[in-house]
Amino acid sequence: MKRVKLITGILLLAAVAFWSTSCKKPASRTTGWEYNNPANGGYQVQRFIEQETGPGLVLIEGGTFLMGRTNQEVTENWDNIPRRVTVNSFYMDQTEVANVDYLEYLYWISRIYGIDFPRIYEKALPDTLVWRKKLAFNEPYAELYLRHPAYQDYPVVGVNWLQARDYCAWRTDRVNEQILINEGVLKRDPMQQNEENFNTRSYLAGQFVGLVDKELKDLNPNSSGTRGVRMEDGILLPSYRLPTEAEWEFAALGLIGNTYYERIVERRIYPWNGHNTRTDSRKYYGEFVANFVRGRGDMMGVAGHLNDKAAITAPVFAYWPNDYGLYNMAGNVAEWVADVYRPLSFEDFEEFNPFRGNIFSTVVLNNEGTYDDKLDYITYDYKGVLDYLVNFQSELANSGTASDKEADLVEAVIADAEKAVEDNDARNTEDASQRIQDAIDKINNADETIKIGGALLKGIANYVQGMPGQIKTREVRPEENIGRRNYRQADNVDFKDGDVMSMVSADFFVKLDEDRDMYHYGETSLINNRTRVYKGGSWRDREYWISPGTRRFLEENQATEYIGFRCAMHRVGDPRGN
Numbered sequence: 001m002k003r004v005k006l007i008t009g010i011l012l013l014a015a016v017a018f019w020s021t022s023c024k025k026p027a028s029r030t031t032g033w034e035y036n037n038p039a040n041g042g043y044q045v046q047r048f049i050e051q052e053t054g055p056g057l058v059l060i061e062g063g064t065f066l067m068g069r070t071n072q073e074v075t076e077n078w079d080n081i082p083r084r085v086t087v088n089s090f091y092m093d094q095t096e097v098a099n100v101d102y103l104e105y106l107y108w109i110s111r112i113y114g115i116d117f118p119r120i121y122e123k124a125l126p127d128t129l130v131w132r133k134k135l136a137f138n139e140p141y142a143e144l145y146l147r148h149p150a151y152q153d154y155p156v157v158g159v160n161w162l163q164a165r166d167y168c169a170w171r172t173d174r175v176n177e178q179i180l181i182n183e184g185v186l187k188r189d190p191m192q193q194n195e196e197n198f199n200t201r202s203y204l205a206g207q208f209v210g211l212v213d214k215e216l217k218d219l220n221p222n223s224s225g226t227r228g229v230r231m232e233d234g235i236l237l238p239s240y241r242l243p244t245e246a247e248w249e250f251a252a253l254g255l256i257g258n259t260y261y262e263r264i265v266e267r268r269i270y271p272w273n274g275h276n277t278r279t280d281s282r283k284y285y286g287e288f289v290a291n292f293v294r295g296r297g298d299m300m301g302v303a304g305h306l307n308d309k310a311a312i313t314a315p316v317f318a319y320w321p322n323d324y325g326l327y328n329m330a331g332n333v334a335e336w337v338a339d340v341y342r343p344l345s346f347e348d349f350e351e352f353n354p355f356r357g358n359i360f361s362t363v364v365l366n367n368e369g370t371y372d373d374k375l376d377y378i379t380y381d382y383k384g385v386l387d388y389l390v391n392f393q394s395e396l397a398n399s400g401t402a403s404d405k406e407a408d409l410v411e412a413v414i415a416d417a418e419k420a421v422e423d424n425d426a427r428n429t430e431d432a433s434q435r436i437q438d439a440i441d442k443i444n445n446a447d448e449t450i451k452i453g454g455a456l457l458k459g460i461a462n463y464v465q466g467m468p469g470q471i472k473t474r475e476v477r478p479e480e481n482i483g484r485r486n487y488r489q490a491d492n493v494d495f496k497d498g499d500v501m502s503m504v505s506a507d508f509f510v511k512l513d514e515d516r517d518m519y520h521y522g523e524t525s526l527i528n529n530r531t532r533v534y535k536g537g538s539w540r541d542r543e544y545w546i547s548p549g550t551r552r553f554l555e556e557n558q559a560t561e562y563i564g565f566r567c568a569m570h571r572v573g574d575p576r577g578n
Contacts, residue, residue: 042219048234051572054175057091058325059577060251067246067354068346070269070549079343080551085354087250089575092243093566095316095327096155096335097167099146102126105167108174112197117378117468119440122461124166126158130561141312141561153315155333155564161242161532161556162462164336164565168240171567176200176236185229187211195376195468200239202471204231205363205371242338243568244355245345245551248535252330252548257323269547271322271329277543279320289320290331291539292546299539312561313539330546333564334538341531341553342497358492362480364472372472377433379466382424384557385436386417388459396452406452413439413456429472436460462557493529494518530556538562 026045027034035045053059068082106124113120131141145151146158159167177198180186189211192198202208206228215226216233229235243251254271255264266273272289279289288308293299301307310318314332321327339345340357349356364372393410396402420435440460443453466472475490496502498518521528531553537546540562544550554563571577 036219038219038221042221042223044219044232046233048573050577052179052237054091054237054240054569056093056095056567057569058094059571060090060092060247060324061256061577062087062089062250062571062575063255065250065253065255066267067249068549070267070547071544074544077343079346080549081346083346083349084351085246085349086352087244087246088353089571089577090243090247091569091571092247092251092324092326093568094321094325096333096564096566097164098153098316099156100152102156102159102167103147103152105170108170112192113194113467116194119378119457119461119464120467122458123464124163126156126163127160127559128158130158130559145312153317154313155316155328157313157333157561157564158559159336159563159565160559161336161554163559164242167565168242168567171240172237173198173200175240176203179235179237180229183229183235184214185212185216187213195374197469199374199469199471200236202374202469203228204236205374205471207371207374207471238570238572240567240569242336242565244353245337245339245533245535246349246354247568248335248337249548251324251326252322252536254322254324254326254329269549271326271548272320277546290537290546291318291328292331292537293540293542310539329536329548331537331541332539333562334534334536334541334545334552336563336565337533337535339533340493340529341527341533341551342494343527344497348496356493356495356497360476360487360490360492361473362476364474374468375466375470375472376468377430378436378464378468379429379433380420380436380460381463381465382417382420382432382436384463385460386414386421388463389414389417389456392456392459402452403449405447406450409442409446409450409452410456412442416442427474429474491529498529526555527553528555532556534563 025034025037026047033040033043035043064084064086066082067085068080073080106121109121109124126146128142128146131138131145145154146156177186180203181188186198187210189198192210196209198208198210208228212228215228218225218227220227252271253268255268258265258268258273269275270277270290277288277290277292278286288294291308291310291314294301294307300309300311308314308331310332314328316332317327318332319328322329338357339355342348342356345354345356366372389410393407393414396406396410416435416439420432420439423429423432423435440457443456446453477490478488481488494502502518519525519527532555533551533553535551536548537543537550545552554560
């Protein structure tokens with residue numbers, strides 16, 4: 001009886017202590033001043049419990065793993081030498097981005113920008129003609145695969161790396177806008193147009209002028225009493241983005257289901273154990289666990305028993321997920337990742353969160369030191385536009401079918417693009433944008449006998465970079481990094497592999513033409529600073545490529561019928577999650 005009373009008393013004291021602790025207002029450990037108290041100046045500290053999982057995402061608990069090849073290097077490229085690295089926890093899409101998801105994006109782009117900025121919509125359109133083959137009848141896929149509802153749950157293809165990156169940025173803004181609507185901060189506004197659309201960075205910079213429902217209470221006695229949401233509130237999510245190569249490979253292997261404490265029971269070749277690509281489940285015994293080419297001319301098996309049940313791609317939820325719950329990390333479509341390709345990146349990578357492709361940027365400030373006004377016009381990759389037009393001119397001349405008027409038009413457009421590059425180098429971005437608009441006006445107003453206008457406009461659209469509503473950004477400059485030890489210049493894509501200091505030649509200290517220093521792009525290799533890695537196998541590939549350790553590359557403005565993508569997101573705070 002006494003013991004029961006003692007236990008009851010202890011529990012009562014614990015409850016009182018908990019109550020008194022929970023009722024005590026939080027205060028600074030270093031100054032003793034209470035947080036969230038207007039009498040103390042109103043410094044606000046929010047209690048953060050757990051990062052919300054964004055729509056479509058799965059938490060990937062990070063850790064160390066052996067990155068690189070897991071089977072024989074049959075291609076003998078030797079570009080994925082095993083290397084132990086660590087990746088932080090992150091989130092990744094459970095499935096590849098499907099046609100229905102990408103069509104939602106296209107619809108939004110058309111609704112917001114379609115009238116005044118049609119180039120933005122043109123840039124976002126997938127290349128449906130990737131299905132065409134010279135000696136195959138694939139025309140139905142070119143016409144139907146993207147838009148027919150029968151394929152709405154199939155992975156989107158024909159999307160290049162740049163388009164995939166833009167989709168991730170768009171998705172960030174739509175998810176955060178919905179969060180603010182759910183929190184009662186914003187009202188729904190289906191009538192947004194052009195630069196008035198919701199953009200996360202513009203909102204945080206105080207440059208969003210949409211329909212505000214109810215702002216948060218501001219405890220600062222010097223303020224108006226209300227304020228918008230800040231990153232410190234923990235309400236908004238980090239950006240959706242493409243996964244790094246290391247993250248994609250780590251997530252695909254799914255070693256979390258193959259460990260005993262810190263011991264990895266079996267190093268996997270595929271996202272599952274063993275050397276086979278068929279399931280040993282009694283119910284489905286012998287069926288393929290991924291969508292790939294079984295052998296020469298065998299894309300789906302024999303009629304009456306279609307083994308992988310997919311002639312081309314399969315729905316994004318087809319087959320079995322890996323131990324992280326991710327679908328189709330082997331087969332179906334190969335996937336873009338964020339990295340720039342180099343054969344020896346594995347030797348140069350950092351051990352933690354390895355990645356090649358950093359181009360450090362900063363926001364553009366005005367003369368008062370505050371954020372410059374957000375964009376109300378389009379910016380371009382001006383050098384990319386110029387390179388495209390020069391190549392177009394060359395191909396047009398080689399075709400032998402160009403009229404004098406068409407040749408003169410291309411020459412005039414190239415002149416505008418050259419001036420745009422000069423303006424951009426002189427940091428006159430608005431003038432540079434106007435130069436490209438002048439070129440577009442020349443194309444639109446050209447003689448009716450000129451038939452190359454559509455091709456020119458589509459080619460220019462591929463190099464749209466900044467869109468109305470976005471905060472202006474630029475690359476950091478060396479003079480801003482004086483005394484900095486971790487980096488000095490903005491562009492670190494070819495650091496240790498392609499930059500001047502890593503060259504081995506007689507002209508060691510001479511900077512050659514960009515992208516042609518070490519690898520002589522277009523002459524002896526297809527490697528440059530715009531060449532991106534894609535991972536995994538696809539419905540067109542043999543079994544070898546479905547191993548997550550394999551890697552291939554393609555230029556960032558190219559697309560195929562077998563490459564898709566999925567998005568990722570950084571994990572903040574505790575890497576384990578709740």
